[in-house]
Amino acid sequence: MTDTREDFINALVDLDEIKCIDILNQRVESKEDPFIIIEDVRKATDIVGQRFEEGRFFVSDLMMAGEILNQIMVILKPVFGESKENKGTVVIGTVEGDVHDIGKNITSALLEAEGFNVIDLGIDQPPEAFIEAIKENKPVIVALSGLLTEATESMKNTVDAIKEAGLRDQIKIIVGGGRTDEETRKYTGADEWSDDATSGVRKFKKLAGVE
Amino acid sequence: MDPAEKYRERLDRLEAVINGKEPDRTPITPMMSIFHAHYAGYTSNDVIYDYAKNKEAALKVAHDFDFDSMIVLTGLEATFMSLTFLHNAPGIVPGARFMQAQFHEVLQDVYTKWPGFELRDDTQPQFIGKEIMSVDEYDLFSKDPADFLNRTALPRVCKALKEPGSPEYNAALAEYGTELAKFGAAQGDLIQSLGQAGVPTFPTAWSYSPLDVISDFLRDIKNIVLDFYRYPDKVKQATEAITPYLIESAKVTGAVPPEVQKALGTEVVECFFPLHLNEYLNPKLYNEFYWPALRKVLEEVIAMGQTPYILFEGRHDAHLETLLDLPKGKVIGVFDKTDPRKVREVLGDHVILSSGPPNSLLIGGTPQKVDDYMKDMLNDCKEGGMMIYPGVDGGISGKAKPENVQAVVEAVKKYGTY
Numbered sequence: 001m002t003d004t005r006e007d008f009i010n011a012l013v014d015l016d017e018i019k020c021i022d023i024l025n026q027r028v029e030s031k032e033d034p035f036i037i038i039e040d041v042r043k044a045t046d047i048v049g050q051r052f053e054e055g056r057f058f059v060s061d062l063m064m065a066g067e068i069l070n071q072i073m074v075i076l077k078p079v080f081g082e083s084k085e086n087k088g089t090v091v092i093g094t095v096e097g098d099v100h101d102i103g104k105n106i107t108s109a110l111l112e113a114e115g116f117n118v119i120d121l122g123i124d125q126p127p128e129a130f131i132e133a134i135k136e137n138k139p140v141i142v143a144l145s146g147l148l149t150e151a152t153e154s155m156k157n158t159v160d161a162i163k164e165a166g167l168r169d170q171i172k173i174i175v176g177g178g179r180t181d182e183e184t185r186k187y188t189g190a191d192e193w194s195d196d197a198t199s200g201v202r203k204f205k206k207l208a209g210v211e
Numbered sequence: 212m213d214p215a216e217k218y219r220e221r222l223d224r225l226e227a228v229i230n231g232k233e234p235d236r237t238p239i240t241p242m243m244s245i246f247h248a249h250y251a252g253y254t255s256n257d258v259i260y261d262y263a264k265n266k267e268a269a270l271k272v273a274h275d276f277d278f279d280s281m282i283v284l285t286g287l288e289a290t291f292m293s294l295t296f297l298h299n300a301p302g303i304v305p306g307a308r309f310m311q312a313q314f315h316e317v318l319q320d321v322y323t324k325w326p327g328f329e330l331r332d333d334t335q336p337q338f339i340g341k342e343i344m345s346v347d348e349y350d351l352f353s354k355d356p357a358d359f360l361n362r363t364a365l366p367r368v369c370k371a372l373k374e375p376g377s378p379e380y381n382a383a384l385a386e387y388g389t390e391l392a393k394f395g396a397a398q399g400d401l402i403q404s405l406g407q408a409g410v411p412t413f414p415t416a417w418s419y420s421p422l423d424v425i426s427d428f429l430r431d432i433k434n435i436v437l438d439f440y441r442y443p444d445k446v447k448q449a450t451e452a453i454t455p456y457l458i459e460s461a462k463v464t465g466a467v468p469p470e471v472q473k474a475l476g477t478e479v480v481e482c483f484f485p486l487h488l489n490e491y492l493n494p495k496l497y498n499e500f501y502w503p504a505l506r507k508v509l510e511e512v513i514a515m516g517q518t519p520y521i522l523f524e525g526r527h528d529a530h531l532e533t534l535l536d537l538p539k540g541k542v543i544g545v546f547d548k549t550d551p552r553k554v555r556e557v558l559g560d561h562v563i564l565s566s567g568p569p570n571s572l573l574i575g576g577t578p579q580k581v582d583d584y585m586k587d588m589l590n591d592c593k594e595g596g597m598m599i600y601p602g603v604d605g606g607i608s609g610k611a612k613p614e615n616v617q618a619v620v621e622a623v624k625k626y627g628t629y
Contacts, residue, residue: 015440055529058493060436067437097334099324102433124330149570149608150335178525178548179571179604187575 005040012044012072013051015064021071034079038115041072045113049198062197063102066109073112086117088140088208091133093121095154100147103177106197107143111204127161134167140208144190146177155188163189172207176200217409221279222477225411228563228596229479229518231540237589237627238279239599239620240565242606245335246616247272247283249609254333256326259285259312262397266404273410277620281410283401284606286311287323287338288485290419291368291428294456295360301463306391306398308417308464312336313394317386319370322428335609343367344429346438349445352429353452364429406475414475416465416482416517421454421504422446423487432488439496446500454504458511465517481543482517484509490525490548497530506536513541523547524605531557545600551592565598568619573602573611578618585622599623 004023011020027037048065051057057065090111094101101123108118119137121129130142142162144155155175162168174192175184185193192207194200205211212220227234248258251268258265269283286309293304307314312325321341326334343364344352352359366373371383402412425446426435438446465480472478484505492501509519519542526548534544535558543563546554551566558564568576568584576584585599601607601619 017440056493058496058529059491060439060488060496061493063433063436063491064440097331099330099337099339148335148337149574149602149605150610152571152574153610179569181569181571183571183575187571 005036008037009040009044009047012041012065012068013047015061015068017064017068017071020068021075024072024075028075028079034076035085037076038113041069041113042115045069045110049110049201052196052198059102059106059196062106066106069109069113073109085115087115087205087210089117089119089137090141090143090204091119091121091130091137091139092143092145093125093130093133094123094145095151095158096124096126097154098146098148098151099123100177101145103147103197104143104145107145107176107200110197110201114201114205116204116208127158130158131161131165131167134162134165134171139171141172141174141204143204144173144175144188146175147179149179151177152179152184152187155184155190159189174200174203174207214407214409218406218411219476221409222411224279225413225598226477226479228598229543231560231563231596233594233596233629235629237593237597237599237623239277239601239623240280240282241278241601241616242282242284243272243602243609244284244606245609246602246607246611250275250613254326255335255609256332259325259336260327262393262401266397266401269401270404270408273405273408276616277624278410280412281405282412282606284309285336287336288427289314289320289322290417290424290460291322291360291364293417293460294424294453295357295365297456297460297463298357303388303391304460305417305464306395310338311390311394313390314387317371317383317390319383320368321370322368338427340427340431341368342429342431342434346434346442346445349442349449353445353448356452356456368428411475411477413477413479413481414465414467414471415520416461416480416512418457418461418482418484418508418512418519420484420486420488420501421457421508422450422501423485424453424457425449426488432491435488436491439500443500450500450504454507457508461508461512461517462515465512465515480517481520482512483520483522485522486524486527489523489527489530492530494529498533502530502533506533509537509542513538518543521545523549528553534558534562537561543598545603547604551588551597555592560595563596563598564592565600566592567600567603568615569604570602570608570611573615573619574608576612576615578614578621581615581618582622582625585619586626589623589626593627593629599627 008023108120111118173190175188175190176194180193180195192203224234224238245255247268248255251271258268289310292307296303310323323338324330325336326332372380426432461482512519522545524547528549539561545565
């Protein structure tokens with residue numbers, strides 16, 4: 001691997017925003033294959049995730065990494081045009097009655113970097129909004145986010161509504177948020193749960209069969 | 212046992228733990244914002260907008276559940292308001308400490324969302340926060356926080372106060388004063404009624420972690436996290452500038468007249484600290500930006516004779532050891548996602564431990580599962596005294612099943628005795 005590639009990966013892992021974006025701009029200007037750049041982004045994201053799981057990185061580190069990833073994606077999008085790979089579509093949103101979105105936003109940034117097509121519905125979304133989005137976007141995974149303990153009930157209502165609409169068999173569902181656990185998964189009838197963004201992304205990959 | 216005897220028994224139990232002794236059994240000290248509403252057959256709107264219904268619902272819970280104390284909190288974080296008025300109207304600080312729906316209605320603050328306004332009926336009110344101060348304004352804030360809070364921030368925080376001197380502004384401030392008085396009276400009545408029902412409430416002083424003030428009310432969590440990397444010195448200056456206000460706030464609100472102490476039968480004054488950024492920060496950031504200012508406030512509050520009551524929100528595992536910097540046995544710690552066994556392992560009885568089952572168990576579990584959870588936790592952690600905080604992640608959820616909450620009480624009676 002070239003020094004530039006390593007420097008780029010290290011800058012992202014060290015959360016050195018200015019250096020990372022500088023190198024990225026140089027790489028784009030020199031007409032480097034964007035698929036190679038995105039491969040490096042993923043390598044760096046993997047290391048960030050690893051560090052989080054080892055307890056070396058915390059949520060603030062993930063938020064900073066997410067901020068840099070967002071900037072990277074803005075720069076890379078026009079370079080890719082229509083050719084960007086798609087590991088599958090994810091519909092994600094904060095459930096009805098809850099307006100928190102920090103965890104959801106980090107997850108979305110990581111999923112985009114992983115090559116998922118992310119449809120982010122935003123906050124306080126009723127079951128109908130998820131159903132509408134499933135019909136329209138045919139996602140492989142639907143992700144229900146929420147921080148309030150009350151969100152558990154909304155997650156369950158959303159899963160139930162998806163069942164009633166006859167769409168449950170077509171998708172996998174993951175519930176996520178700082179308060180979710182195995183108890184939440186069982187209660188809501190989801191396929192997976194996560195209370196942090198990086199292990200969450202691993203579960204998305206498993207559910208989508210792209211790991 | 213009549214209510215007065217129950218009151219004394221519960222108070223003795225709580226004071227024993229606070230004084231580092233083992234009580235007859237572990238006290239249960241829940242907090243709730245809308246559980247009592249649902250238990251009494253009301254919606255969250257009912258207890259939020261009607262103080263009489265709030266009291267009726269709280270008393271029903273106090274009657275049916277054998278809690279040793281009980282905090283009913285229908286408001287949302289508003290330390291921004293109490294700090295804004297701290298120097299020139301210290302008397303309103305306790306009332307202004309939490310945003311009530313009635314205040315929100317007249318002030319139109321941008322921080323909070325309420326059922327009946329921005330949210331659907333019977334939902335939980337939510338604090339969202341907003342970026343009020345731009346990066347460029349750090350210096351202006353640090354130079355004179357009170358001036359900045361009053362002149363620059365307040366008109367941005369409250370839509371009704373956006374134009375000082377306007378009829379809308381004057382009317383909103385006058386109505387805020389009226390609503391503060393009504394709330395204060397209702398709150399006093401609630402605490403007195405709980406006391407008459409045999410449930411003690413300690414007088415509470417109000418403070419906050421200095422960096423959380425900047426994060427929650429001025430820069431917003433999303434931005435402050437980036438500021439640590441981009442403008443570290445500005446963040447530190449602002450945190451240092453606001454620190455004396457948090458000490459002052461505790462002093463002003465924790466001065467309990469002797470006759471009140473006599474009527475309550477206790478000299479304990481708790482000082483409430485909910486920690487917010489702690490879970491977000493890695494130890495380096497925590498030790499550099501967060502802990503020094505908080506430690507200073509805590510030490511001062513302890514020196515005033517108050518007992519800090521700290522909600523360690525989220526996972527505090529990585530920062531537990533910093534608590535050894537404080538004098539032993541002087542703070543109560545409610546640990547949200549940190550395993551209480553881990554707290555014991557790292558801190559022993561350096562901090563007065565409070566823990567309890569998570570809301571996922573109270574919502575989705577069964578009384579048997581709650582019993583199992585409580586049995587294990589009490590066996591592992593109760594030695595030396597502890598408190599039980601059911602629904603340890605934010606207080607008992609409005610969706611908690613009453614039979615599961617009752618199972619907490621029953622389990623404490625079985626496994627929480629000494």
